[in-house]
Amino acid sequence: MQLSYSALLIGGSAGLATALATPAIAAAPGVMDVTISIPRLKVAEYHKPYIAFWVEKPGASAKTVAVWYDHDMKANEGTKWLRDVRQWWRASGRSLTFPANGITGATRAPGTHKISFTRAQLGALAPGQYTLLIEASREVGGREVLRIPFTWPGKAGAGGRAVGTTELGTVSVSFR
Amino acid sequence: MNRKILGFAATVALAAIAVVPASAHRQWMLPSSTVLSGDDVWVTVDAAVSNDLFYFEHQPLRLDAVKAWAPDGTETAIENKATGRYRSTFDVHLTQKGTWRIASVSDGLMGSYDLGGKTERLPRGTTTANLAERLPAGATNVKTAESNNRNEIFVTVGEPTTTLFKPTGKGIELAPVTHPNDLIAGETASFQFLLDGKPAAGLSVTVIPGGIRYRNQLGEINLKTDSQGKVEVNWTEAGMYWLNVTTPQTERAEGATGEPPLQRRASYATTLEVLAP
Numbered sequence: 004m005q006l007s008y009s010a011l012l013i014g015g016s017a018g019l020a021t022a023l024a025t026p027a028i029a030a031a032p033g034v035m036d037v038t039i040s041i042p043r044l045k046v047a048e049y050h051k052p053y054i055a056f057w058v059e060k061p062g063a064s065a066k067t068v069a070v071w072y073d074h075d076m077k078a079n080e081g082t083k084w085l086r087d088v089r090q091w092w093r094a095s096g097r098s099l100t101f102p103a104n105g106i107t108g109a110t111r112a113p114g115t116h117k118i119s120f121t122r123a124q125l126g127a128l129a130p131g132q133y134t135l136l137i138e139a140s141r142e143v144g145g146r147e148v149l150r151i152p153f154t155w156p157g158k159a160g161a162g163g164r165a166v167g168t169t170e171l172g173t174v175s176v177s178f179r
Numbered sequence: 180m181n182r183k184i185l186g187f188a189a190t191v192a193l194a195a196i197a198v199v200p201a202s203a204h205r206q207w208m209l210p211s212s213t214v215l216s217g218d219d220v221w222v223t224v225d226a227a228v229s230n231d232l233f234y235f236e237h238q239p240l241r242l243d244a245v246k247a248w249a250p251d252g253t254e255t256a257i258e259n260k261a262t263g264r265y266r267s268t269f270d271v272h273l274t275q276k277g278t279w280r281i282a283s284v285s286d287g288l289m290g291s292y293d294l295g296g297k298t299e300r301l302p303r304g305t306t307t308a309n310l311a312e313r314l315p316a317g318a319t320n321v322k323t324a325e326s327n328n329r330n331e332i333f334v335t336v337g338e339p340t341t342t343l344f345k346p347t348g349k350g351i352e353l354a355p356v357t358h359p360n361d362l363i364a365g366e367t368a369s370f371q372f373l374l375d376g377k378p379a380a381g382l383s384v385t386v387i388p389g390g391i392r393y394r395n396q397l398g399e400i401n402l403k404t405d406s407q408g409k410v411e412v413n414w415t416e417a418g419m420y421w422l423n424v425t426t427p428q429t430e431r432a433e434g435a436t437g438e439p440p441l442q443r444r445a446s447y448a449t450t451l452e453v454l455a456p
Contacts, residue, residue: 078218078219079217079218080217080218080219082216082217082218083215083216083217083220084216085216085217086212086214086215086216089214089454089455090456092214092216093214093361093363093454096216097214097216097337097338097339098337098338
C-alpha cells in the first residue's frame with residue numbers, strides 16, 4: 004500500500020493503475036470504476052441530466068467525486084440548476100465552487116459510461132464502510148438517487164450495484 | 180336595550196380592530212426559491228395578506244417597510260417593486276453567498292389617554308419615538324403597550340450562514356437551532372424564539388402547510404415554546420409552510436365590560452420551504 008502510494012506521487016495515476024493491475028505488487032485495489040447507464044427517455048423535451056457522484060460515511064463530511072452539469076454555458080449559467088440535484092447539494096455541493104477542477108465535467112448522453120476514481124479522488128479513504136451516492140436531476144424531468152454501499156479498500160472485482168427506475172439505469176462499482 | 184347591546188358590541192369590535200392589526204388574515208411572503216445555486220442569483224417574492232395560504236386573494240402586502248439584508252448584514256434595496264390589487268411582488272439580487280433576510284418589521288404603541296373627561300385612543304402610527312408629539316396638551320392617565328410585528332423570510336445561496344440571526348432585541352425573533360433553509364421532509368427541525376432578545380417560554384406557534392384551497396382540513400400544528408423558547412417541528416411532507424408566533428393574550432372573562440386591558444403584543448411570521456429528501 005505504501006509502495007503503491009509512492010508510485011502515485013511519482014508516476015501519476017496512470018502509473019498507479021498499472022502498478023495495481025500487476026499482481027506482483029499484491030496491493031489492495033486503489034481504483035474504483037463506476038459504470039453508469041443513463042436511460043434513453045421518450046419525452047417531448049429531453050435534456051441530458053445533471054448527475055452527481057459523492058461518497059458518504061456516517062460522522063464524516065461528504066466528498067463529491069464527480070458532477071456532470073452544463074459547465075460551459077456563458078457566465079457560468081449552468082450552475083443555477085445545481086441545487087436541483089438537491090440531496091447532493093445539501094450533502095456537499097453547496098460548499099463547493101464551480102467549476103471544480105478534477106470533479107466537474109459535461110453532461111453525458113443516454114448510454115453507458117465509465118468513470119474511475121483513484122483513492123486520492125475518493126478523498127484518501129481510511130479503511131471502513133462507505134456509501135457511493137449517485138443522483139440524477141433532469142431539466143423539466145425527474146430526479147433519482149441511488150446508493151451503493153462499499154467497503155474500502157475493496158476486493159478486486161465487482162463491488163456492488165444499484166438499479167434505477169426512472170432517471171438512472173444500472174450503476175455498478177468495481178475495484179482494481 | 181337592543182340598541183345598547185349593539186352599541187356595546189360595536190365598541191368591542193372597534194377595540195379589537197385597533198388593538199390587533201391584521202390578525203384576522205395571514206400575512207406572508209413567498210420566495211421563488213429558498214435554496215439557490217449559481218453566480219448571478221435573483222429571487223422574486225410575492226407578498227400578500229390572505230386567508231388561504233399561499234393564494235393572493237384578499238390584500239397585497241404593502242412594501243413600504245420591506246427591506247433585504249445581505250449575509251454580511253448590509254441592507255440591500257428590493258427591486259422591481261409592484262403592488263397590485265391582491266398581491267405585491269419584488270425582486271432581490273442576491274449578490275453574496277450565504278443566507279439573506281427579507282423582512283417587513285413594524286413597531287407601534289397602542290394605548291389611551293384621558294382628555295376633557297373622555298378616554299381617547301392613541302392614533303395609529305404612534306411609536307415610542309413619536310408618543311410625546313402625538314399626545315395632546317393636557318392628556319392625563321396615559322396608558323401604553325408596545326406592539327412589534329415581524330414578517331420575514333430567509334433565502335440562501337450556497338452554504339447556509341447564521342450571521343444574520345444576531346437578534347435586534349425587539350419583538351419576536353427567530354434563533355435557528357435548525358437553519359430555516361435546511362429543512363427536509365422526514366426530519367425534525369428545532370427553532371428557538373426570542374422575545375425582546377431573550378428566549379421566551381409559552382409563545383404560541385402555529386405551522387400551516389400551504390395549499391389550503393385544495394383540502395378540507397387546515398392541517399395546522401399548534402405548539403408552545405418550552406422554557407428555553409424552543410419548539411420542534413416534525414416535517415412529514417415537503418412543501419411551503421407558514422409559521423406564525425404570537426405572544427399569549429389573556430382572555431377576557433365572559434361578560435366583562437369596559438376597555439380591554441392593554442397588553443404587550445408581538446407577532447412573528449415566516450414562510451419555510453421543506454424540501455423532499
